[in-house]
Amino acid sequence: MSAPAKSGLVGKSVLRKEDGPLLRGQGRFAADINFPNQLHMRVVRSTYAHGRIVSVDLAPALAIPGVVAAWSFKDVADIPPIDFRLTRLEQLAAYRQTILAKDKVRYVGDPVAVVFAEDPYLAEDAAEHVDVEIEELPVILHADGAIGEFRDGLPTETTLIEKSYGDVDAAFTSAHAIVELSLSIGRHSGVPLETRGAIGRYIAETDMLEMYGAAKVPHWNRDQLAKMFGRTAANTNLFEGHVGGGFGVRGELYPEDVLVCLAALRLGRPVKWIEDRRENLIATNHSRQQTHHIRAAIDQTGNILAIDDEFFHDQGGYMRTHAATVPDLAAAMLPGPYRIPAYRARGHIRLTNKTPGGTYRAPGRYESTFVRERLLDAVAAKVGIDGVEVRRRNLIPVSEMPVTRALETLGTDIVLDSGDYARLLDTALDGIGWTALRAQIDERRNAGELVGAGIGMFVEKSGLGPFDDVRITVGIDGRIEVVTGAASVGQGVETVIAQICAEKIGASYDAVSVIHGQTDRIARGLGAFASRVSVMTGEATRQAALKLRDNALAAAAELMQLPADQLDLVDGEIVRLNGSTGPSMSLAEIAKALQPGSNLVGDNEPGLFAEASFESKHMTYPYGVHIAVVSLARDTGGVTVERYLVAYDIGKAINPMLIDGQIVGGVAQGLGGALYEEFSYDDRGEPLAVTFADYLMPTAREVPPVDVIITEDAPSPLNPMGLKGAGEGGANAVGAAIAAAIDDALGHPGAITRLPVSPQTVKELINRL
């Protein structure tokens, strides 16, 4: 074993590897990919929220010159519905979506037919000539209303998720008091700036099916596509280019991905599909819409004895790839950072006649953090203590870590691996100057202003396994290539993986390039979701890099006739630890010496490379505190976010600049959901947010400067670097903190019961003061 490489890159805010091409207009996003002779696909979508398909007449479209093919369900009836990727429950299988609607449509935007033409403008024209007759049926628009019929007698309540531990009923019977709330969260989505896109291509001479425009989970999608078409993974490949934002929604397997591949196979020409923004807002997964009825049993001092929650999850038209993931996470993560002796959650997954749902950044947790933190504030009001004190009394103390929750989610048992929650609360309060802030708020209120502050605390999860593989190879030019099974949705994967790789080898950061999202380069990979890449791929990279370093030093020792333990690698050059001078060598020279046929290789496999797999059965649990300061306009009900602070414990930061970027970006999305964004529908199920003029995402005007405090109080014991993920903590508690701050500004605890909080709601509340 050689001496460890010098540290220095991990923990440093190095500039991103990704930026150069993106800043120069050299990105390769889905719409930038073209193949000779390609066709363009346009989807004909239902204009009804619920209806029986009477007929689909493709002939008028097919009659237009330049239209090559058009399909309705009967043309694709042999293709199975899209299967579940996570949180599979067998009883949900009957609710999966087929790639074109079979005999009923279930939301506005449901794909009914597709048209393939020589030109995208022509394909769009032709799609308007497909004659679809639909007999409208009554719609279900409320997940907590009456249960209807999906089809064939199947109820629209697809399943009931139940999670519990402890004696909840006994706790409520003996409680000093019970606090009850009904709360709801609106319909939101990730809405990446790049819409979805997919290009299918079939290469007959090698019998190879390819899809470009993949993201997030290319290997899983490759396996599914192969299975759906009766092919094998070996002759199916997916390729990820640049990805214009993921946030959970992008990269799942959608009907359009399957359709372009099927068309490429059948029509023998490349087929390109680029989603337009209206489609993106009605066809890409929605998320978050839930209504919770929650109650807490408490003692005289505000200690929570039990929580009992019943909620309704509005899944939209079908069960998509995430199956029960979002409500499952909501239920499993609801207890948060608090000691909850007994807990019960029952989540009804209901289908409605809206866009189907999936995950969106901090899925289930944005929702349940809002609900739990509203509950904490209500407990505080009940016993007459403030929001800080009620949290202090209920937080899990560091002495109890690790804590096994007796709950499971994503196929793992929830074991809170490490955390000093009370310390981070203090850090956050110090960071915002809480005592002075309260005094300022009192002063401004006395002057007649409506201003207030609110706190939200949460536990996140990250680093979902069960595995990740990495292969590192040094070329004879000294370039170091890290091949991963990860994916990049724009978060800086290449940078953090290169930092770890370069530091652990003892090589230059600039020499490292990182491959992700290419199924032809690595046999398996789990991709990018659940804030997993830095932890899982990062640790696999660390292991592979250390192996490669050992291999390089062993080869150098032989070539230089010196003991390996007297050699070190610095910036890709061998140096002598004993200070003696003499000829040295570089990684490139070692790689050359290990080429096939060289003496040094002997019976070993040639080349300077190393592989590693990291397996993990449990997730890591980062945690955070959000503090919001808001003021309300008396005349309009407008909410101005004056200050925002996030304190977040990352375990160990690889690149603080990127973590800060993740958190601030998450806050902006969280603010969207808290104050502006909502997919609403009229009473026939017609979507009312179909442009960026209706779905109001925050701009530079709405997002305040965000103070970010990154701490490393609680490294994860589950990986040697102590890593936890950063992707979702920025979004997690925004709804909770903003609601609490508005309550505080109104001087009316519990006033906010629903997200997003519209100016109309605030104005009504002000009028009631």
Next chain:
Amino acid sequence: MTDKSDITLTINGKAHGIRVEARRTLADAIREECGQTGTHIGCEHGVCGACTVLVNGEPVRSCLMFAQQADGKQIRTVEGLAKGDEMHPMQRAFMENHGLQCGFCTPGFLMLAVGVLEREPDISDHDLVDVLSSNLCRCTGYQNIIRAVRAAAIEMRQS
């Protein structure tokens, strides 16, 4: 649709003679007919600003302009910002201030900011944020974009 006309789009000083339908958007023509894919299309209804280019020095949403309307005009896109290997101060500032994550909205922000600062080098901070609020970014939360544009503004004033 056969109403195609011959037009010339001059992009970053290079003339592209193309033949397009009247309804062809400038964004599509820049990307498809002229092969300059650095200009991105985010919404096609003029809200997100990802497709912002400079037409005769003015920031324009190229999804809301027809290619034929730009016939003979000077168009600048993200591909024209750098001078060879040397990035424009705005590009460098975005890199140094982590003003981009996925990079999809970035060309639009770069062209918007460059276009505005070339005309109004002494724009106030308040007005600058107002201008930047006309484009959407879903990754960064804008703070680093604002920081980057301010840093570039100082450098652009000095040079």
